[in-house]
Amino acid sequence: MRYLANVTTLEYDVEKCTGCGRCVEVCPHGVFVMEEKRARITDRDRCMECGACSLNCEYGAISVDSGVGCAAAIITGMLTGGEPVCGCDGGGSSSSCC
Amino acid sequence: MPLAPANDEAAPARILGTVTADISRAERWEHFRCRMGGFRNSYIVEPGLYALGEPDANADVLVSANYKLSFDSLRRELSGLDAWILVLDTKGINVWCAAGKGTFGTEELIKRIVSSRLDSVVNHRRLMLPQLGAVGVKAAEVRRRTGFKVSFGPVRASDIPAYMNAGYRKTPGMGTVDFTMRDRLVLTPMELNPAMKRYYPWFAAGVLLLFGLQRDGILFSSAWNGALPFLLLGLIAVAAGALITPALLPYIPFRSFALKGLVAGYAAVLLATLIPVVSNSQDEILLRAVTFLFFPAASSYIALQFTGSTTYTGMSGVKKELRIGMPLYIGAAAISLLLLLVYKFNEWGVI
Numbered sequence: 001m002r003y004l005a006n007v008t009t010l011e012y013d014v015e016k017c018t019g020c021g022r023c024v025e026v027c028p029h030g031v032f033v034m035e036e037k038r039a040r041i042t043d044r045d046r047c048m049e050c051g052a053c054s055l056n057c058e059y060g061a062i063s064v065d066s067g068v069g070c071a072a073a074i075i076t077g078m079l080t081g082g083e084p085v086c087g088c089d090g091g092g093s094s095s096s097c098c
Numbered sequence: 099m100p101l102a103p104a105n106d107e108a109a110p111a112r113i114l115g116t117v118t119a120d121i122s123r124a125e126r127w128e129h130f131r132c133r134m135g136g137f138r139n140s141y142i143v144e145p146g147l148y149a150l151g152e153p154d155a156n157a158d159v160l161v162s163a164n165y166k167l168s169f170d171s172l173r174r175e176l177s178g179l180d181a182w183i184l185v186l187d188t189k190g191i192n193v194w195c196a197a198g199k200g201t202f203g204t205e206e207l208i209k210r211i212v213s214s215r216l217d218s219v220v221n222h223r224r225l226m227l228p229q230l231g232a233v234g235v236k237a238a239e240v241r242r243r244t245g246f247k248v249s250f251g252p253v254r255a256s257d258i259p260a261y262m263n264a265g266y267r268k269t270p271g272m273g274t275v276d277f278t279m280r281d282r283l284v285l286t287p288m289e290l291n292p293a294m295k296r297y298y299p300w301f302a303a304g305v306l307l308l309f310g311l312q313r314d315g316i317l318f319s320s321a322w323n324g325a326l327p328f329l330l331l332g333l334i335a336v337a338a339g340a341l342i343t344p345a346l347l348p349y350i351p352f353r354s355f356a357l358k359g360l361v362a363g364y365a366a367v368l369l370a371t372l373i374p375v376v377s378n379s380q381d382e383i384l385l386r387a388v389t390f391l392f393f394p395a396a397s398s399y400i401a402l403q404f405t406g407s408t409t410y411t412g413m414s415g416v417k418k419e420l421r422i423g424m425p426l427y428i429g430a431a432a433i434s435l436l437l438l439l440v441y442k443f444n445e446w447g448v449i
Contacts, residue, residue, distance in 0.1 A: 001277060001348050004415040025250050025268070026232035028275040029410065049412035050198070052232035066233075067413040068198055070406030071355075074416055075424075084413065 008047040009065035014038060016061035023062060026052040111215040114146040119177035121170055132167055133284055135291045141166045145187035147214035151180035155221045158262070160251075161207065161231065163188040163196050175255040179262075182220065186210055197234030204236045211244045226251045226258075226266075229273060275409040282344045285407040289340035293400055301332050308438055313446050327379035327389075331370055335393040338366035339400025344407070355411070356423045359401020363394030384441040388434045395430035398423070 010031070019037040029046040032039045032053065039061075051066025068074075068084055077084035121129075132141045143164045150173060159182040162172050169185060186206045188196035196202035207225075211217075227235060229250040237248035252261045252272035261272060305328045310321025343350060343362045350358040367389060370376050380386045402419060405411040443449045 001410055002353055003411045004353050004418060007414040007418055008412055009414055022237065025273070026229060028230060028253060028273070030270065030274050046410075047412060048410050049414060050233045052197075052230075055234075055236050056232055056238070058238045065414065068406070069408075069411040069413045069416045071402045071416050071420060072406055074413070074420055078420070078424075 002045060003048070005045045008044055008049055009063075010041075010044055010047045010049065010053075011063045012039070012041055013061045014040075016059045018059050020058070022056045022058070023053040026056050028052070111219045112146060112213065113219070114144060114148050116149045116151075117173055117183070119150065119173050119175075119179075121174050125170060129167060129170065133287060135287050140190065142190040143169045143185055145185045145210065147210075147216065147219065148183045148185060149180075150176055150183050151178075153180040153182050155219065157181050157220065159184055159216065159220060159225050160258070161186060161225055161227045163191065163193045163202055165190050165192045165196075168192045172255045172258075175258055179259065182216075184210055184214060184216065184225070193228045194230040194233065197231050200234050202231050203234035204239050207235055207240055208243055211240075211246060217245070223247055224249065228255070229253045229268075230275070277347075277409045279345060281409075282347060282407075285404075286341050286344050288407055289344065289400065289404055290336065293336045293340050293403075298332060298336060302329055305329060305332070308442065311442065324379075327376045327385075330373065330376055331367065331389060331393045332396070334366045334370045335363055335396040336400060338362040339397035340404070342366065343397070343401040344404050347408075354419055355402045355405050355416075356398045356419050359398035360394050362401065363397025364390070366397065367393045382441065384437045384444075388437050391430050391437075392434035395427055399427050 017038045019034065019039070021034055021039070023032040023039050024034055028050065029048060031041055031043065031047050033042055034040075047064070048069060049064050049066045051064055054062040054064045054066070070084070073084040128141065143166050145164045157180050160172065160176075161184045162169050164185050164187055169183070172183065184207075186196075186202055187210075188201045188206075191199070191201060193202050207227075211225075217223075223246050225240070225246045225248050227248055227250050230253055232250045235248065237250070240246055240248050249266060251266075252258060252268055253275050254272070257268075257272045261268060302325075305325045306321045307316070309324030309328075310316040310318060312320065339359045339362065343355070343359050346362070347358070350361055352358055352361065371380055371389070376389075380389065402416075402423060405416045405419075440449070
């Protein structure tokens with residue numbers, strides 16, 4: 001299954017890559033592969049912007065605007081003018097999304 | 099009970115208890131109730147260090163969330179192994195969602211390593227985290243501050259024994275998430291419950307009021323008879339958006355969830371017009387217009403909510419869908435209300 005094309009904010013600077021392989025280890029959609037001791041992006045559109053790669057890249061080679069891809073959270077963010085916040089931890093509420 | 103190394107006399111390691119891999123019948127029933135939403139937010143384990151089986155100082159340390167469904171699935175899959183399980187305080191949320199919020203995160207992990215005195219329990223410095231925890235845990239910082247080296251294991255707990263046997267290496271399948279029909283179906287109560295509890299009662303009250311309103315007061319028989327087709331269509335729209343769309347996700351055309359929900363909604367409404375109760379209302383052109391405008395839009399909106407449960411939708415995509423979708427949903431609802439008011443005024447002979 002694939003989501004919308006050309007929307008991800010994933011950016012990768014191959015010049016900063018040291019080939020440690022963390023991004024390959026953490027990406028849940030196999031967006032990165034190791035090739036000639038450097039990471040390479042296979043298919044950007046598979047990125048779900050979870051942010052695991054950029055958080056764990058020690059060399060600042062990866063950036064992504066990560067956040068919850070949850071409509072309810074984004075609507076709440078739009079209404080309150082703040083960041084999208086997932087309502088998962090509202091004690092006892094039935095609105096939790098994960 | 100496991101034996102801790104001898105160097106902990108001054109400050110004993112904190113081991114909360116020993117657990118087994120066997121899931122009891124009572125726990126299985128709890129898991130089902132938890133899925134159905136009964137006590138989803140209070141199904142927790144006390145955070146801290148647990149011994150699974152009889153681990154020694156060389157045994158692996160696996161890190162988990164304190165959502166009991168997460169903890170139990172880890173226990174179950176480690177049957178026959180002896181290991182330490184370090185449970186983080188994720189406020190009862192599963193690993194992935196907690197990592198997204200940062201509760202399954204670098205600070206909490208470091209705090210638990212220190213408070214459980216893990217360095218005195220094991221004589222190695224390895225931690226195995228679920229891969230999806232990488233969204234919240236910065237491995238390099240954990241190593242810098244505690245000396246423990248984090249490896250992100252498989253996505254699914256069921257792959258852990260194979261991962262260990264392969265020398266702590268992941269095969270490609272172990273590192274990627276999938277989203278099977280079963281995965282999707284266990285999540286549908288999350289969509290059905292709020293739709294039925296939060297939105298449907300208001301919708302039903304509004305429809306009953308509208309059809310019951312007569313020039314000389316509210317008439318209950320006309321409320322019921324007039325509203326019945328719409329009440330049924332409302333249920334069908336909820337089912338199309340919250341159940342059929344998630345279940346048949348890969349088979350419904352388009353990548354956009356709003357469009358998937360719209361397709362499912364139109365199909366469901368078309369089928370519903372074959373039901374006599376509904377088809378009788380379709381002679382009236384205004385009601386027919388509302389049927390095909392409002393209910394597929396409702397299904398689309400509800401389907402869009404499922405993006406919060408999937409394993410592959412991202413924030414930028416959902417924002418794009420909402421930017422285009424929200425004005426259309428609000429428009430569809432407003433036009434539908436207007437058409438119904440015209441229908442009522444016409445019925446009363448006002449226009």
